Amino acid sequence: MDQDTFWSNFANKERKTYLCYEVELLDGNSWVLLEEGRGFLHNQLRRHAELCFLDRVPSWQLDPAKRYRVTWLLSWSPCTDCARDLVTFLQHNSHVSLRIFTARIYTYLKGYEEGLRSLQGAGAHLAIMTSTEFEHCWGTFVHNQGTPFEPWNGLDENSQEESMKLQRILQNEDN
Numbered sequence: 001m002d003q004d005t006f007w008s009n010f011a012n013k014e015r016k017t018y019l020c021y022e023v024e025l026l027d028g029n030s031w032v033l034l035e036e037g038r039g040f041l042h043n044q045l046r047r048h049a050e051l052c053f054l055d056r057v058p059s060w061q062l063d064p065a066k067r068y069r070v071t072w073l074l075s076w077s078p079c080t081d082c083a084r085d086l087v088t089f090l091q092h093n094s095h096v097s098l099r100i101f102t103a104r105i106y107t108y109l110k111g112y113e114e115g116l117r118s119l120q121g122a123g124a125h126l127a128i129m130t131s132t133e134f135e136h137c138w139g140t141f142v143h144n145q146g147t148p149f150e151p152w153n154g155l156d157e158n159s160q161e162e163s164m165k166l167q168r169i170l171q172n173e174d175n
Contacts, residue, residue: 001142002142002143003142003147005142006138006141007152010075010103010129010134011155016043017042017048017075017106018041018075019041019073020137021039021041021053022037022038024068024070024071025066025067026066038140041053048079049074051085057089062093062095062096068096070099071101072098072100073141074101076102077104078100078119079109080110080111083112083115083118083119084115090119098119100119100125100126101129102129103128105165105169116169117172128166130156131151131155131156
């Protein structure tokens with residue numbers, strides 16, 4: 001993605017969801033990136049980025065006898081409906097683990113808290129992106145032309161606030 005797209009979508013300015021992904025295979029004791037296992041997607045007309053990702057999975061022909069790890073860096077956490085579809089995917093694909101790092105929590109649809117809890121219950125790891133994940137995203141998915149990642153003002157504070165919100169949601173505490 002270009003630099004402007006990264007800044008406008010991951011620095012809390014846009015409502016479009018960008019999903020950067022890495023799909024790895026467990027080989028012995030190490031994770032190995034699949035040949036076409038890295039890329040990014042964004043929402044399409046009437047199709048969220050998470051579902052666009054699930055549309056790609058069959059083309060990878062993941063062997064159910066092997067272990068895979070999917071890592072997402074998302075500009076927004078999954079909505080209620082996407083969370084439900086991801087739970088179904090994880091239930092039918094026990095050979096796949098999902099780690100979700102999100103820049104912020106999508107709170108625009110009712111039931112988002114339960115959706116996030118159900119994802120965690122299905123085995124997904126959920127966390128808020130920190131400067132480490134933003135830097136990884138910048139270095140891996142952005143045409144940065146050799147420019148190092150420069151955290152924006154308030155990044156760490158915002159990450160901490162969002163992380164505390166996420167922990168309250170996952171622990172089913174009143175917000």
